[in-house]
Amino acid sequence: MKYQLEVSNITKSYGDLKANDNVSLNIKSSSIHALLGENGAGKSTLVKIIYGSLAPDSGEMKWADDKYSPKSPFEARENGIAMVFQHFSLFESLTVEENIILGLDSVGLNENFSDEILKYSKQYGLDVNPQQVVGDLSVGARQRVEIIRCLIQNPKLLIMDEPTSVLTPQEVSDLFITLKRLAKDGCAILYISHKLEEVIEICSEATILRDGKLVQSCIPQDHSQKELAEMMIGKKLTELARKNITIGEDIFSINNLSKKSNDIYGVELKNVALKMKKGSIVGIAGVAGNGQDELMELLIGEVTSPAGTLDLNGKDIGHLNSHQRRQLSIFFVPEERLGHGAVPDMSLNENMLLSRPDETEMTKNGVIDWKKVGMHSKDVIEKFDVQTPSSNMLAKSLSGGNLQKFMVGRELIQNPELLIVAQPTWGVDAGSANNIHQALIALADQGSAILIISQDLDEILSLCEQIHVLSEGVLSEAVDMKKDGLEKISQLMVGGEKND
Amino acid sequence: MIKLVPRVENSTLMILLSPLLAMTLTALSAYLIFVYILVDIDVSSVFYTLFVEPLRDSYYFSELLVKAAPLMIIGLGLSIGFRAGIWNIGAEGQFVIGGIAGSAVGLYFYNVEAFWILPLMTIAGILGGMFYAGIAAFLRVKYQVNEILVTLMLTYVAVLFLSAMLQGPLRNPSGFNFPESRLFHDSALLPIIWEGTRLHIGLIVAIILSLIAWFGIKKHMFGMQIKISGSAPRAAKFAGFDDNKTVWYSLLISGGLAGLAGIFEAAGPAGQLTPGLPQFYGFTAIIVAFLARLHPVGVLFSALLIALSYVGGENVQIEYNLPSSITQIFQGMLLFYFLACDILIKYKVVLFKTKN
Numbered sequence: 001m002k003y004q005l006e007v008s009n010i011t012k013s014y015g016d017l018k019a020n021d022n023v024s025l026n027i028k029s030s031s032i033h034a035l036l037g038e039n040g041a042g043k044s045t046l047v048k049i050i051y052g053s054l055a056p057d058s059g060e061m062k063w064a065d066d067k068y069s070p071k072s073p074f075e076a077r078e079n080g081i082a083m084v085f086q087h088f089s090l091f092e093s094l095t096v097e098e099n100i101i102l103g104l105d106s107v108g109l110n111e112n113f114s115d116e117i118l119k120y121s122k123q124y125g126l127d128v129n130p131q132q133v134v135g136d137l138s139v140g141a142r143q144r145v146e147i148i149r150c151l152i153q154n155p156k157l158l159i160m161d162e163p164t165s166v167l168t169p170q171e172v173s174d175l176f177i178t179l180k181r182l183a184k185d186g187c188a189i190l191y192i193s194h195k196l197e198e199v200i201e202i203c204s205e206a207t208i209l210r211d212g213k214l215v216q217s218c219i220p221q222d223h224s225q226k227e228l229a230e231m232m233i234g235k236k237l238t239e240l241a242r243k244n245i246t247i248g249e250d251i252f253s254i255n256n257l258s259k260k261s262n263d264i265y266g267v268e269l270k271n272v273a274l275k276m277k278k279g280s281i282v283g284i285a286g287v288a289g290n291g292q293d294e295l296m297e298l299l300i301g302e303v304t305s306p307a308g309t310l311d312l313n314g315k316d317i318g319h320l321n322s323h324q325r326r327q328l329s330i331f332f333v334p335e336e337r338l339g340h341g342a343v344p345d346m347s348l349n350e351n352m353l354l355s356r357p358d359e360t361e362m363t364k365n366g367v368i369d370w371k372k373v374g375m376h377s378k379d380v381i382e383k384f385d386v387q388t389p390s391s392n393m394l395a396k397s398l399s400g401g402n403l404q405k406f407m408v409g410r411e412l413i414q415n416p417e418l419l420i421v422a423q424p425t426w427g428v429d430a431g432s433a434n435n436i437h438q439a440l441i442a443l444a445d446q447g448s449a450i451l452i453i454s455q456d457l458d459e460i461l462s463l464c465e466q467i468h469v470l471s472e473g474v475l476s477e478a479v480d481m482k483k484d485g486l487e488k489i490s491q492l493m494v495g496g497e498k499n500d
Numbered sequence: 501m502i503k504l505v506p507r508v509e510n511s512t513l514m515i516l517l518s519p520l521l522a523m524t525l526t527a528l529s530a531y532l533i534f535v536y537i538l539v540d541i542d543v544s545s546v547f548y549t550l551f552v553e554p555l556r557d558s559y560y561f562s563e564l565l566v567k568a569a570p571l572m573i574i575g576l577g578l579s580i581g582f583r584a585g586i587w588n589i590g591a592e593g594q595f596v597i598g599g600i601a602g603s604a605v606g607l608y609f610y611n612v613e614a615f616w617i618l619p620l621m622t623i624a625g626i627l628g629g630m631f632y633a634g635i636a637a638f639l640r641v642k643y644q645v646n647e648i649l650v651t652l653m654l655t656y657v658a659v660l661f662l663s664a665m666l667q668g669p670l671r672n673p674s675g676f677n678f679p680e681s682r683l684f685h686d687s688a689l690l691p692i693i694w695e696g697t698r699l700h701i702g703l704i705v706a707i708i709l710s711l712i713a714w715f716g717i718k719k720h721m722f723g724m725q726i727k728i729s730g731s732a733p734r735a736a737k738f739a740g741f742d743d744n745k746t747v748w749y750s751l752l753i754s755g756g757l758a759g760l761a762g763i764f765e766a767a768g769p770a771g772q773l774t775p776g777l778p779q780f781y782g783f784t785a786i787i788v789a790f791l792a793r794l795h796p797v798g799v800l801f802s803a804l805l806i807a808l809s810y811v812g813g814e815n816v817q818i819e820y821n822l823p824s825s826i827t828q829i830f831q832g833m834l835l836f837y838f839l840a841c842d843i844l845i846k847y848k849v850v851l852f853k854t855k856n
Contacts, residue, residue, distance in 0.1 A: 302737040323740025334738060343732040353724055354739040366721040397509065 010059035038429030082150035233431035248278030283464030344396035384409030562697035575788035577757030590651025592782025593658035598759020601628025629759015
């Protein structure tokens with residue numbers, strides 16, 4: 001079988017760091033090829049080289065048997081390589097049609113392009129309405145727009161970067177149908193993901209990178225998920241399991257919390273109610289933008305809540321700010337790392353001070369004890385295996401996964417009685433995610449309560465005993481997993497209960 | 501071709517080098533401007549009068565310190581507010597109101613000789629400045645009105661208010677209708693710390709304040725609050741800081757210090773309240789704060805540098821008949837080059853060949 005793209009012995013260094021060290025990869029036409037690896041394994045570097053935005057130090061590539069060394073993404077596109085990025089680049093105020101035309105060099109804005117869009121839409125089951133404004137679309141629909149934008153260029157190779165991280169289960173299976181059809185029509189797909197289950201489901205080959213080096217290329221179906229994960233991280237994974245589930249008495253409750261958002265695009269929360277017991281892990285599933293941010297703001301105390309709506313051990317805490325709440329041993333990990341849970345332009349030491357209950361003695365009457373701060377941040381760095389040369393590094397210089405470990409560690413080290421965490425493993429590689437999950441489980445085993453708000457359904461399913469779904473500002477009752485299961489959750493996620 | 505590439509870490513070398521580079525570029529540009537506009541005058545002697553003479557002659561040097569003191573005090577306040585991303589650019593107005601408030605107290609007790617008069621005037625000056633900046637804080641917190649506009653506009657109001665006061669209630673009754681107040685008597689004047697010059701205690705106050713501010717910013721949560729609010733407002737909320745309080749603190753501190761500088765100017769070098777009280781110190785202090793990279797101790801040094809351009813500018817005005825705007829040209833160029841050179845802290849210049 002002939003190869004669409006052959007990548008041979010690519011090396012790319014940044015200073016002393018070899019981001020790609022002698023990496024080779026061959027993609028057959030009409031195949032879905034997975035690129036697996038942890039954060040920092042060199043996946044993005046390799047993709048950037050293929051897509052022409054980086055030049056390798058050595059090594060060569062062949063595109064359909066011809067020598068291929070793109071100088072720019074433009075040249076890569078000319079050759080027939082298209083890419084759907086993890087973060088979409090769509091203009092929210094423009095329509096689908098306008099957005100697609102803007103991505104093309106050859107079509108003017110006033111030309112009618114809807115038919116062309118609808119043609120692809122039908123052919124590959126990509127349901128979009130060309131006249132709709134992108135701002136009104138769900139994340140899944142936006143991704144479909146991005147895909148159509150790529151398909152219109154008739155690519156021979158489509159690169160997809162973590163495509164399912166933001167989709168509902170239904171959207172994921174729709175996407176897979178599309179991808180399979182595309183592959184059948186002769187388009188090769190390079191599928192970057194860390195969700196091994198998906199890789200096993202749709203990819204016919206997988207290339208695994210670790211620390212910039214090629215681990216191996218294999219057929220994913222020949223291996224178990226666990227084996228693939230262990231190849232990725234280079235060590236044994238610990239099974240996630242709670243040793244000691246002792247559900248204690250009530251600790252925290254949200255009582256009929258309704259709140260209009262201050263932001264005009266925000267979601268109004270309607271009668272949100274939830275009860276948590278000591279030692280339990282409670283999950284709130286749902287697609288982003290259904291009130292998660294608003295709920296998190298209220299829980300952290302960035303926005304105050306009406307009297308009686310937030311209750312910790314019989315104490316009304318709705319009027320307290322986040323610092324006062326931390327004194328009561330509630331700690332928080334927000335979803336957004338840079339700019340919310342951490343200040344990008346400040347050092348890790350300084351970032352420790354965002355969460356500073358009095359008992360840490362990091363500050364006394366407002367005076368900062370930098371020695372104590374340094375001790376605590378060192379503690380976090382060691383216990384949670386944060387990769388950084390020193391605690392004086394700026395937060396923004398850390399990789400996403402490392403910063404996440406730091407932020408989760410900063411809160412966990414306080415031994416919270418109640419931990420509220422949003423997207424604890426967002427963009428974190430499998431090994432680190434495993435560590436974070438274990439730390440959460442250990443905390444709950446100790447008798448603390450944990451509330452997890454996450455879009456990652458697998459995460460919620462594997463950790464939580466009690467699962468709710470947030471949709472359009474409405475929180476469902478706890479789902480009875482034995483009776484209703486995944487289907488019910490899926491239905492609630494798209495707001496399907498109303499039709500029942 | 502030249503390309504700017506982000507550095508992995510901020511360059512410590514450039515943090516130190518960039519002010520020097522900016523000064524060199526300023527001097528170079530000034531040289532070119534002088535060569536272009538000056539006929540029959542030796543450019544190097546103008547440079548000497550501008551930059552060296554104020555440092556060698558003890559009178560000029562004392563005047564340099566006299567001008568540096570208010571720049572230091574105002575610059576300190578602004579540097580704190582700017583850290584929080586609160587842009588008080590109307591320190592000039594707060595300076596004037598502080599001057600008026602303090603002077604009014606001094607003039608009210610015109611017949612009293614007592615040690616408490618000067619402290620009382622000082623407090624009145626600070627409160628005057630705080631009140632004036634407080635208007636902007638109130639409007640921002642309550643109605644989300646932009647503080648840049650409010651503080652700037654209120655500056656014009658303050659200057660007009662000064663002239664109204666000097667033509668009305670604060671005018672010298674036996675002053676032949678000149679719009680000036682009475683001369684302050686001795687217990688309303690600042691102590692002189694260098695005999696035979698106009699250098700007053702304000703310089704010492706500025707140094708003490710800078711150390712206090714340094715402590716507050718480096719060692720106290722207040723400094724963290726200001727810094728976090730300025731660079732990541734959502735993180736400030738996450739940390740439990742009240743953003744309205746940050747606005748109030750920033751404006752009250754910078755306004756209060758501008759007011760303090762105002763009354764020190766009236767009770768110091770001026771010795772009375774005159775229409776000439778505002779001398780652009782409030783605006784120039786913005787440059788001072790930025791040249792110091794908002795560092796409270798750095799403000800002391802950048803104020804000296806800017807004061808040098810004031811004194812030197814006056815000198816060339818007298819000796820060579822050059823326009824006084826020379827000073828502003830210098831200050832403008834210095835800030836311009838400084839901001840430009842600071843890019844090099846976060847970015848490095850890479851030369852590369854273009855392939856054809």
